[in-house]
Amino acid sequence: MxxxxxxxxxxxxxxxxxxxxxxxxxxxxxxxxxxxxxxxxxxxxxxxxxxxxxxxxxxxxxxxxxxxxxxxxxxxxxxxxxxLTYGNGSPVNTPAPSPTFRGKKRLSEQSVPYDVKRQRYRSPHRETPVxxxxxxxxxxxxxxxxxxxxxxxxxxxxDLSLRVPRLQDASFPDVTETTLPVAKDKLSQQVLELFQACQQQTCDLNRKERCRSELQREIQRIFPCSRLFLVGSSLNGFGTRTSDGDLCLVVKEEPVNQKTEARHILSLVQKLFSTKLSSYIERPQLIRAKVPIVKFRDKVSCVEFDLNVNNIVGIRNTFLLRTYASVEKRVRPLVLVVKKWASFHDINDASRGTLSSYSLVLMVLHYLQTLPEPILPSLQKNYPESFDPTMQLHLVHQAPCKIPPYLSKNESSLGELLIGFFKYYATEFDWSHQMISVREAKAIPRPDDAEWRNKYICVEEPFDRTNTARAVHEKQKFDTIKEEFFKSWQILRDKKDLSFVLPLRATIQRR
Structure with missing residues (x-):
């Protein structure tokens, strides 16, 4: 032959x-x-x-x-x-046999000025997001x-016949270009001002992307067929200028045992960071949690990162949340102010037994879904083919491209929605018997199993259906969370002024 x-x-x-x-x-x-x-x-x-x-x-x-x-x-x-090229087409050096995480000094990018009068972000001079x-x-x-x-x-x-299009080549919606709602009252205007000053900018995302790209090439020297994904708030549309970066290292299709395989893989990554990349990566620390991570700081981008192994659900929920962020213009400002409020009141730290930022985002989405005239639908119910939990990962990013804006008859202002959010969780939601479900777009009864039984707060993860609020395991912390919701609802109901529950100027200066 x-x-x-x-x-x-x-x-x-x-x-x-x-x-x-x-x-x-x-x-x-x-x-x-x-x-x-x-x-x-x-x-x-x-x-x-x-x-x-x-x-x-x-x-x-x-x-x-x-x-x-x-x-x-x-x-x-x-x-x-x-x-090779990535992002806006700038060249990337092909890895050479002698490895190094080259620390080319990058020009520091100017901070975006705080302009409270801008209601739209469609400037032709804005840089292309990476x-x-x-x-x-x-x-x-x-x-x-x-x-x-x-x-x-x-x-x-x-199999070089495969030509999957790059993410940048797809019609991927940029949530930072979303038209902002008009604010006609003081409280709504305060929410918008805080959002415009603190939302993650394109330059912030670019810095994280550069680090991801460099680290991926270095990690591939140990795990040649792995891929490193940027996930979480940096990419889902709900990030702030101070948001940490979350990275997911995918090493194989099948689930990875988080107590054995993942920890060993992360120990190799930690050793790589602390030896060969020590000039650019500082404080790499292996955290042996339920989903173990390596925490580190990138000296070039000055960003704190958390890196996990094969936490695939984080990739899927990143693009689900990104779609929610893009289908309704009131969602992102409302989520950001709630995250800033929770951080100020010390109830936004899962490592200390309070609510994670992810749980807070799901709580806001759930509230907007359960209004008498909903502002958000269940995207998983309306578009099951776009959010199939078994979809191959290289197709997941296409989901936001296929979902049109949601047209709600609810015309409530940002201020009214914020007050309603605090009222819902202070007086209406049944913490003892109900579970927050964005997947179902309603509060549902708790299942009678160990994941949900005797838990103080139950927030369902939309894909793997675990409890994202399981960190709240002390009654004292739970009572503190409920009390903050109740006090803030009463104050905003009476004062209609955000500065009574969140110091605006100090929050903006810390962005």
Whole structure:
């Protein structure tokens, strides 16, 4: 059999496996091929299996073979590696055999001036946002595919025919461009002023994205087929100028045991950060929580980060929340002021037994869904195909592109909605028997199982249906949270002035 026929048979065999790629990279090996003694197989330091030039040559050889099969040798590829790009097209140096997290000094970006009169953010002079790449470019794929994985000891066959579009190339809605509501009363105007001053700016997102991109290339030297995602408030539309960055390292399709595999993987990442990248990463600390993380600070972007392993639900809920942020213009200002209020009153810290920012966002969305004339629907009910919990990760980012704005008949102002939010949780919601469910767009009875029984606050995670408020496990903290809701409702109802429950000028100065 000549060479052309052999390649033809090989391609036919590959077409029999339509799910051979996920996340824009090769599929993970079948379970029967994976190593059971995972922790014993991962060395503490693993050098790259192939050099950069070997990877490029492998890419070239594959393309030449395809060209030969088609009888067109003139289309063979030259052996010159092309620079990678991300974001707005700025070049990124291709990883060289000798690794380093190059600390090129970046120009500090000017802070956006505090302008309370602007009601729209559609300036043609604003910089193009850099959005997290959920899938690799074709150039990156060549570097990712043609390597042997030290984690699973399996050599992957490249499938460079796959061309998943970049996230930047898709019609991905930029929530910072959303038209803001008009404020006709003092309280609504205060909410808008606080939002405009404190919301995350494009330059803030760009700094986090640069760090994610650099770290991904360094981590791929240990886990060649991994992907690093920016998730959470930095990308879901509810971030502030002081928001930390959340990163999710995806190393394989199957769930990862968070007590064993995830902790060991994170210990390798921590060692990488504290040795090779110590000039740019400071204070890397492994936190052995239910979902373990590595906390660290990037000296270049001056951002604090939390990095987890395979917490896939965080990627899915990031784009669900981003869609909620974009379908109704009153959602983002209301969420931001509630987060700032909760932080000021010391009830916004899950590590200290109070509410996480994620739980607070879900509480606001739930309230807006349960009004007599709802301001938000259940996106998961209305668009189940866009928020399918089994959807492949490289498709998740497309959901916000497909959802039109929600047209509500409710014309309540931001001030009225804020007062109503505090009243709902102070006097109407039944904490003892009900569960907050954004998925169902209503309060539902608590299930009678260990996840929900005898819990003080129950907030359902929209995808895996766990309790996002499980950190509130002390009655004293729960009573404090309820008391703050009740006091703030009474004050805002009587004063109609946000400064009585939140010092506006000091909050803006700390942004």
């Amino acid at each position: 000549d060479q052309g026929k052999r390649i033809h048979v090989h391609l036919e065999q590959k077409s029999m496996f339509p799910n051979s790629t996920n996340l824009g990279r090769p599929r993970f090996p079948p379970k029967h091929l994976q190593q059971n003694n995972f922790l014993n197989k991962v060395p503490l330091y693993i050098r790259p299996v192939l050099s950069h030039q070997q990877i490029v040559n492998a890419h070239v050889s594959f393309q030449n073979a395809v060209a030969l099969l088609r009888g067109n040798l003139a289309t063979t590829v030259a052996h010159t590696p092309q620079p 959005v997290n790449q959920a899938v690799p470019s074709p150039e990156e794929s060549a570097c990712l595919f043609s390597v042997s994985s030290p984690v699973f000891n399996v050599c992957y066959v490249p």
